[in-house]
Structure formats: C-alpha cells, structure tokens
Amino acid sequence: MNQIVQKLIDTLGPASVRTGDAIEPRYLGDWSGRSPVPPLAVVLPRSVDEVATVLRLCNEARQSVVPQGGMTGLAGGSIPTGGDVCISMERLVGIEELDEAAATMTVLAGTTLQTVQEAAQAAGFEFALDLGARGSCQIGGNLATNAGGIRVLQSGTAREQVLGLEVVLADGSVLSSMNKMVKNNTGYDLRNLFIGSEGTLGIITRAVLKLKPRRAARSTALCALNDYDGAVALLRSLQSTFGDEIGAFEIMWPEFYDFGVSLTQSKQSPLGEAYPVYALIEQAGFSDDHGERFAAALNAQLEAGVVLNAVIAQSQSETQALWAIREATAELPVKLEPINFDVSLPIGAIGHFVDACRKDFGARWPTHRGFYFGHIGDSNLHVTLDARSIPGVTVEEVDHALYGMVRDYKGSISAEHGIGLLKRPFLGYSRSPAELACMRAIKHALDPHGILNPGKVLPAEGT
C-alpha cells in the first residue's frame, strides 16, 4: 500500500478512502469522454476539516490531488490523469442557512444545483444559475468552473451568483470569506480568483449564494430573421424595451435548426418555410401584462421587417415544443459523432465568424456537416462538426482549424465549459504570454508544490 494512501486511511478511516477495484467508474471520467486513468485513491471527506486534513497530508507528501464534483464537466477538469488522489465532495452536502432579509443561501459545496434551486423557490426566491446537468452537477463544481448556462443574459454566470466563499488551500489552511454583503471593499477580491480556477488554486467547500426575486411568468417566442445582424438589432431593441426581462436569446442557423426540427414529434417547423436565421427568445417578467407587452413588441418588429415570421407559445406544451428544437443538443451525441466547440466572440462578429467557418470547412472538407447555434446575447457560440461526415480527419485537425479562427477573431476558446485538460493546448490562442505568466505566478504563490489538479488549465510545473 502506498504510504500517503495508508496515512489517509489511518486518519480518515477505511470507509472514507477507496482504492483499486473499490473505486467505482463514476470517479474516473466526466462528460468530456476523455479515456479514464485510475487514480491512486478516491477520498470522501465528511467535513471541511477532513478536506483540510487531506490537503495538508497530500501537500506534505507532494501528492497530487484532483477535486471532484458531479463529474458533469465537458473539459476533463476533474478526471484523474494517473497517480492522483481524487477528493470527491459528495458527502459535503446541505443548505446551512437561508437568510431572507439578506436574500442569501449558505451551502456546502457538494449540494446539487437542483437542490439549491428548489430551496430558493420554496422560500419565494430564484437561484439564477441553470443548466442541463442541474440534477447531478454540484454547486462547488459550478463555481470552480464558473458555469454559464441558459440564464446568463439575465443574471450573469456563476461568478455573479456568489457573495462569499470558503476554500481549502493547498497547504490545508481554510480560507473563509463567507461574506453575506453586497458591497465589501476590504482588500483583494479573492472570491473571483477561486471561482473559475477549476480546482487548481484551492478546493471550494462552502459558498454564500445570492438569491433573486422570483419572476412571475415567462413568454417564449420563435422568430425568423433575415440575417445575423438583424438578430443583434432585435436583441438590442427588445432589451431597450424590456431590460433584463429578456432572459434567453438563442440563435440557431439552419443546419442546426433543421436538425432540431427533424427530431420533434411533428418533424415540421413551427414557422412553415425556411429562413436564414432563427431566434428562440424568452421574456421573463414580473408584471401580469408582460406577455401582452412582449407580443406587441414582436408585432412592431414584424411590421418593421426585422422579424420575418414569429410564433409565440400559448401554453406550457407549446413552450416545450419550441424549446425542444433548441434542446436537440442532447441528441447530437446520439445521432452524430460530434466534435463540439464552446467559443465566445464579440457579439457583432459572430455572424461573420459562422460564414467564415462554413467557407473554410467547406474548402477543407467538402463533405463536412457543421451545426451552429448559441447564446448570442452572451457572445457564446456553439459549433458542432459531425466526425462521420469527415472520415480520416482527426479531432486535433478540427481543433486547430476552429481554434485558429477563434484566435484570428480575438475570441475565447472557452466561453463556459472551462479549460480543463482538453483545451489547455489552445489556451495561448485566447490569452497572451503576459496573462499566462501572471496566472503561473498566482498558481505558484498559492500552490508552491503544484499539488492541486496539476496539468489542468495550466501545464504542471516543471513540464
């Protein structure tokens, strides 16, 4: 038995340390599809003190650790890479406080997003972060990766839902910044440094989350547009009428839209004929007449010629039917062999970027099938290529082609999924040498022995 593993068993007890065949497959891989490498051990601490003890012992032994949440990440940020001790946060669950006056909720990191959402709702509030993996992803992982999702346009990313944080540092010291206040200008903003650092600077153990007032009702519309620039004009016009009541603004180009429609029950587009660009728009307001005001605004855009055609859902089932087209993403891995991208670009450039992709990929790989859709109000574009349509082409070749264009457009190679292991080779496409040097200096200052999730986000020290 390895010495550090024996020490962990002696300290935490055998029920909290799994090794060998006792390690279940769920600790090995995440949703990135990266092939698993079994870790040295999986540790299941029952308290923040135990997390601190594990890190202290591992730091003394220069033992690498990999923090694990719900394992729903898409960038390989929480998978073991060989010889690691995985620290699963699954036993650190629970809502410790819901403060109605402060509109805050204090939670342990292993609590699932859905549990947080439901507790907020039960108290008459809303927790604004939402994403497909809500039932299995953990709030600690959401914060470690600065998760995005479907409400960013309205409420921002995970970062903007947090007031306070507790983090265990590499040496086992507990950094408690469990602030409940909106304004607090007392020194450096440590909170935002750990949020989005993907477990490479510390392990998030607790958080104070912001709650928002619950929105009364939602309207959903599907609009057909002449082109991408028309979609941006529509977004800005609706925002100038409704402010942040515009909660989703999802653009679909025909390749993706037709794929989505082909998977619905009717297999018919709700808009009849085909159009150059489609927008799925959600307006979530507080007042009773918000639906009427939304319909009136869309009507005006129809009359002005910005919107070519539109359908407003009149029932919950019609709403679901419209969203079903956009949520065809879940079927991409079933129907295709997808190579997925999650990139950001300045909003005004996204239309040109899609055209450039179509042209470049068309020239390189005439048989390719590409799909384009995204949270345009958040500058976020998703691109999927079907590997089956380009036999013999490697994922690496497609990565280089796509990320190369992102670099040319001064975009980001990761909008919301993070860097993890998969995108590390391309981090320099979106970050300058000065930025990378600054990140390495911070990493070295907080984790001098490089034990925290080595090789994720940044190359492991000495490599």
Place this chain on the structure above:
Amino acid sequence: MNQIVQKLIDTLGPASVRTGDAIEPRYLGDWSGRSPVPPLAVVLPRSVDEVATVLRLCNEARQSVVPQGGMTGLAGGSIPTGGDVCISMERLVGIEELDEAAATMTVLAGTTLQTVQEAAQAAGFEFALDLGARGSCQIGGNLATNAGGIRVLQSGTAREQVLGLEVVLADGSVLSSMNKMVKNNTGYDLRNLFIGSEGTLGIITRAVLKLKPRRAARSTALCALNDYDGAVALLRSLQSTFGDEIGAFEIMWPEFYDFGVSLTQSKQSPLGEAYPVYALIEQAGFSDDHGERFAAALNAQLEAGVVLNAVIAQSQSETQALWAIREATAELPVKLEPINFDVSLPIGAIGHFVDACRKDFGARWPTHRGFYFGHIGDSNLHVTLDARSIPGVTVEEVDHALYGMVRDYKGSISAEHGIGLLKRPFLGYSRSPAELACMRAIKHALDPHGILNPGKVLPAEGT
C-alpha cells in the same frame, strides 16, 4: 536631483515630470482630508507605453510609485506618503470605441466618469455606475477602488460594469485582457483581481466597459415606516413585483432625516409628522405605465400597514426636492465636523446595529450626535458622528468603537470607499489571518519589490 527623477526627465522629457514647487497642490491630497506629504515627483505619462516605461524604470530603481486618478477617494489610497513618484493618469483620456452590437465602450483610464456616462447616453445606452464625484473622478480610479454609488442595487458595483482590462504591472509589462465577451472561461479571472486592489498590484490603463439599455423613466417616492424590519420587508416585496427596476432604496433614520430636512428650502418634512424610519425609493423602468404600477404597489403597502405614509414625486422639481434630503450628505462637512464611516453589514442586522451604536455611543459619549443612513439594499450603512459634539474624543477612539462593533456583527469596515491608508489598521477586523496571508502572497507574486502604492491596503513589505 535624485537619480530616478533625472532618468524619468531624460526619458519622458521635462514637460512630463514635475518636481518641487512645480507640483500643484491637487497631486498631494484627496477627499480623505489626510495631511499631504510632497512626493519626489509627479509624472504625467502620455501613453500606455510611457506608463510601462515609468514602471520599468522605477522597478529597477526600487522606487515606490503612487498611481493617481481624479483624487476624489475618501480613504487616502492615492496620496503620496513621502519619497514617492506619483503617476497621474490625467493625460490618458479618451473613448477609443463604442461597439453597439457588443454593447461595450473601450476607454483610457484617465477619462472621467461623466464623459463615459454622456457618451453611453448619446449612443442610446446607459453606463450604470454613478456617484457624486462623477465630474472629476476617473474611470481608472473607479475601477481601482471598485466604486459603488447610487445604482448598485440595480446594476452592481464598478466590478460588474467591466468586461476587459489593461494593466501595467510593477515590472512594466503590459497585461492586456481587453476582453469584449460576456462569457470567457479561459483561466484565472485576472480582471477582478486588479479591480479593487487600489493600485497595489498594477496600474489600470484601459478598460472595456459594459453598457446597459437606457431606462425610459424614473419614479421617486419617500415612505415612512414603522421600523427597519418593515423597510427590509418593503424592499423585498417591491423587488418581487419590479425586479431590478428598484434602482435605489435609501434608508434614513430620524437623526439624519431631520438634518436633511432642516437644510431644505421649506425646512418642512414632505411627510408632515415624524416617523421612526424613512425610505427614499427610486423605480426606473422601461414601460410607459411603470409609474402607475409603482404607485399601485405603494398603495397596497399603505393599506397593508407596512408603509405609514408616502409621497410620490409628480415632477422633476419634486423629485429633486426629495433627493435633496438624502443629498444633505454634501453639507455634513459644512455644518459639522464629521467623522464618517462607510460600513457593510448583513442586511437583516443593520437595524440592530444602528440601535447598538446609539446605545453604545450614548453610554460612552452622552453628548454625541450620530447620523445613520445608507444604501440598505446593498447592505451599506453610512454613520457620521459630529466631532464637535464629543470634544476631547479622538478620531481613533471613535474608529475603535465603531469598527469594533462592525467586527462583532461580522460586517465590513469598508463597503465602497476602499481601505487605502486610513482603514488599513482595521483591515483585520473584516478579514481573517488566512485571507490577509493570501493577499500578501498575491501582492508578493505580482510586485516582488513592493513598489506599487506601498502601505496602501496592506502594510508595506518589511514593516
């Protein structure tokens, strides 16, 4: 002539370096009232390259530098403390781009807040940060101190108005993170580390600012309430009806309210008789009928007994008359000898805190006059004591009494003004030893020779 000063003159030219009597008084002190100490020199770089050159030369010479913006800070963050080279950003002015599709504005750090606001407005947008010093404060200083102001409830602090940042580091390297995208998860969030670091980690030279849709109209109401808890209930109820249309929620306790009323033209409270707590509320909406909906909501609160009495402004001059009571803060230094505090507390605790202050100060200093008011929706309370009412009592004694209570209530000794020089002795009241150690580690990693604004926020290294 000092060697580094000579080198700066040789490199930048004599027109960009002031020494001795050529240094105007405005470079010496800020609005904190701290006594001035003349610097070695004041440097006025004309470009980011020149800022980089100044820092490179000063870093090589181990010369301390003090970045300066509009000098409107209240915590002494930008005043020279002896032997420093001040770097004024006043020549780095201008709006470099306004991108309507992205809803962003790219500006140089020396641009005043008002210039930014006006340019946003001219393009049909709104820049959400606003504060009294708007005409003279610079956007770089706003970001360096994470300024708050009167719209935080609606739009967050300065931090939340920024997408991208350019910073010159201690060694003169230029860290350009001029991101224009809403979502960008490519490594550590360097942006938020520099925002609020008060010039101790780098000098902000450029920023990409977020623009918001412009709100059509504003309603303003003054409400009388039974107690503080009733004010919080009113806030949460209005937010559940209007969401972030509630743009200001200013609470005044009678000591302050009566002072404010006494300075108005009529000297009469618009509410007639006296009440325990007053709320000045601004609702800023997009729809035409928002004023009617606001009036209806306040009426319902009157009928429910939450609001005891209310006045809604019917004209611009009535709006100004209501705000004039709250803006009596400008007269505090004229009419009194104020000792001012800018603290944060969990929202639910603020009422108890005010009661505790009255009791504690009453017992210590029976003749004291205290004034309480604040941006309650942002957890921010301002407390002013009139030094003339407690002759013989030092500012230090009052600081210790008030900040001691803030510590007991797990509050923050600085909500929006920052730490600077003045509050540094009390930073440990709101931040733990682990947090301070983490801040020092980051400071040392980014500014190993400690040349950047030494002694501000954290003690200078080696002291």
